[in-house]
Amino acid sequence: MAGCDRNRQKVWRNSVLSGAVKFKQVRQYVAVGLVALAMAGCAAMPERTGVASKASAQPLARMTVATPDLDHDLLAQLMAGELALSSSDLKGASQAYGKAMMISGDPEVAGKATALAIATHDPDAAGRAIDRWQTLGATPAQLAQARAELAVEQGQTEQARQQLSLLLASGDKDAWRMFGRVLIGSRDAALASNLLESLATPAKLPADPKAWLAMSQLGEQLGRHAYAEQIADEALKRFGTSETYAWAAQLKLDNGDRNGGLTLLKQAQVKDPSNIGLRLTYASLLGQSGQYAQASKMLEKGPQNAQTYAMRAALAASAKDNKSLGQVYQQLSQAPADVREASAYLLGQLAEVLGRKEDALKWYDQVSDDDTHAFDADLRTAILLQDLGRSAEAHQQLAEMQTDYLDQPAQLRRAYEVDADLYLRDKRYVEATNAFSHALQVAPDDPDLLYGRGLAYAEIGKIDQAVADFRHLLKIKPDDIDASNALGFTLADAGRDLPEAEKLIAAARAAKPDDPSIADSWGWLQYRLGHLNQAAEVLRNAWQAGKDADVGVHLGEVLWKQGQHDQAQQVFDQVRRMDPQNPTLQQTLKRLEP
Structure with missing residues (x-):
């Protein structure tokens, strides 16, 4: 059976030591098939007699196959060990390899059994495995390393020191690497430190x-x-x-x-000077200390690659130096093809910063699917298409992303959110609510999504749904100032639950006393409460602070109600020049000037 043992070990080496550490099911069945074939060649064939066999007899029916029990089946134990490892069952793997090493004549099996026994903190099994490994031909360095690991595991400082000394004196080219592995694997940092400093x-x-x-x-x-x-x-x-x-x-x-x-x-x-890693490290530290120009100047010299261009761009951006950004963009766009390909997303970002939106689209289109920035490049493409007035293409881009990223919740949520945001930009509030709702199916209770959908609901007059979203958001994040302000304003604008609205907006105002949007909410609440003078004062200050169109409309309405029609009209005219299609202005004028 010696030939059989060699064949069985050969099969194992081909299937395990070749690199397939974790068996997959298909490979298991293939391996079993190979073993069956190998064993068939080792079967004990009966001697031929002089009697002719029947024509219908099957040759294999006369074969007697020696089938070892599992404890003595090398391949079965090796497979059991690998399957246990694939399930993170170190103890089971150690037991299987402990049996395998006694059947096998391969020192690598004993070596793995040794490592597993030490990893499972079983000194007796480790001692047996080391002895077996020595018998099968482990090198002096391997034995010294294993015995040192076992000694460190058991806290035996002097034994570990002796074995590590033998390891370093073995002449093995990897002795110091093996020395380091023993110490880094120790659970006792003090013992490892003692050995390190002494040896x-x-x-x-x-x-x-x-x-x-x-x-x-x-x-x-x-x-x-x-x-x-x-x-x-x-x-x-x-x-x-x-x-x-x-x-x-x-x-x-x-x-x-x-x-x-x-x-x-x-x-x-x-x-x-040609060491790019050193230059990047030095430049990064200079940048952290605010020495952007010095860092950039140093990086400009010497070999360039995708990392140096990225660092130079980051330094220029931190310094708000558009001239340097332009230089990086120009040089990078003319760099060798491999550098440009690796930097396609950066080139798109630079083109955007420099106002070259069409160029940015072209660069983002060149970002490969396996690039870590592929998703972001697609998002930026959609946003740029919207900026360029190509809204239908933008939403088509996002629809394709929503299909492509169905199995990636974080990306899918973001694609829906951007879709909703673009609809909000176009004041297409119904589509925005739909997109936010899809996103909330992916990420229920997401505060940003609830806030966005609440705003969209309010814009189309679905006050109950808007209030429900804002209230739900405040249950999740009770201290969310923006949500408090949004709910308070929505209630005030609808003329309902004004005491609650007053409490909410007052809390937001206390947290952000200089926020014009909160001041607008407070002024509008005072208007709903009938406090026209207080409303006018608050809204006038908010209008002067920010010149927000909606604040102007609110101020104009209050002034109109106070009888100051000329002043109100002046404010309305300013709003019209700022935002001719402002829906709040149009609705207000219809209401005030029927």
Whole structure:
């Protein structure tokens, strides 16, 4: 049966060690089929006799297939282990691999059994697995790492120190990486820190800057800042690479030494001016301290890629420097094709900022479907189409998005919300309420959606529905000032529940005493209460503060009711010049001048 064992292990290696760590159902059945074929070749065939068989006899009927029990079936145990792993059942996986390693002659199986036993905190199973792994041919470094992990797991400091020393002395090219894995996996940070500081000293670390940086970073992760800085500073002196400068700078920044960190980053950038990562880090820190121009100037020099252009654009935007934004846009639009493709969304944003809406549409159209900004590019396309007077295309774009993102609730909600907002812009309030309602089916009780639909309902005179939305919103967010103001105004405008309206608007006014929209609500409430002089005073102040069309209409009506028709007409004329199609103005004039 030795041949059978080799065949069975070969099948396992092809299906598991090749990278298919988690078996899928189809692969399970395929694997079982392969095993059946492999076993068929190992079947014990009866010896031929001199008697001819019947013509109807089936050859396979005469075969005797050796079928091992599950505990001795290697592939069954391997599959059980992988299935347990796919279900996050580490204990079950450890048990299965513990059985598999005793059947298999492959050291990798024993190695996995060892790792699982340690992960499940089973020292006895781990000890057996390590012994089996050694028998099957584990390297000295692998054994030392496993025994060190087990010792760390059990809190045996000296045993761990001994095994880690053996690991570092093994000559394995990955010894320091394996050393780090032992410590980073420890549940006892104090023990790990003790071992790190005693074994990874400047005298023992190899002549490899990556190892020094890794140990310094490990020290920082374990909370040993002094050790991390010592190793980082020594690495900087010994190797002076841009990476050692960058890490030493990062430590200074993390410890509050901003100037020291910036100085080191500057030196690193000078040492390796083509290192884009260093330039981006240095520019980011300069930008955080408000040195936008210096950061931009530094980034302009040297190689450019999508990240440098994005950072330059962000710096220019922070500085409100449209000239620099234009320069970035010009350079980026002429960059190599791969950079332009990766930056299509940024190019669209820049074109929008610069007022080039048609160009922005073209760039957004080039954002690939697998780009992280694909959804945002589609949204911006719809908004731009609306801005360009192509409302039907805008809503068609959003309708397609609502279909495309049916299985992504967050994106679907946003597509409906933008659809509703665009209808509000066009004062198509019925369509807006429908879009908000669709969005609320995706995200029930969403405060922004309830607020938007409440406003739309109020505009088409569905006061009961508007009041219901605002009241529901205030149950969800009792301190929502805008909702309090909206409900108060809606009630006041409808002339109902005025005491409640007064309470709501007064609360909003106390929270935002200088908000013109709240002042408008308060003035309009006073008008409904019959306090014309107080209403006129409040509305006049709000009108002068913001020149909002609806505030002007309200002020004009109050003045008209006071008999000041000339002043009222002057205000109405100003509103007409601002917003000739204002529906509130038209309705008010019809009511006042029948």
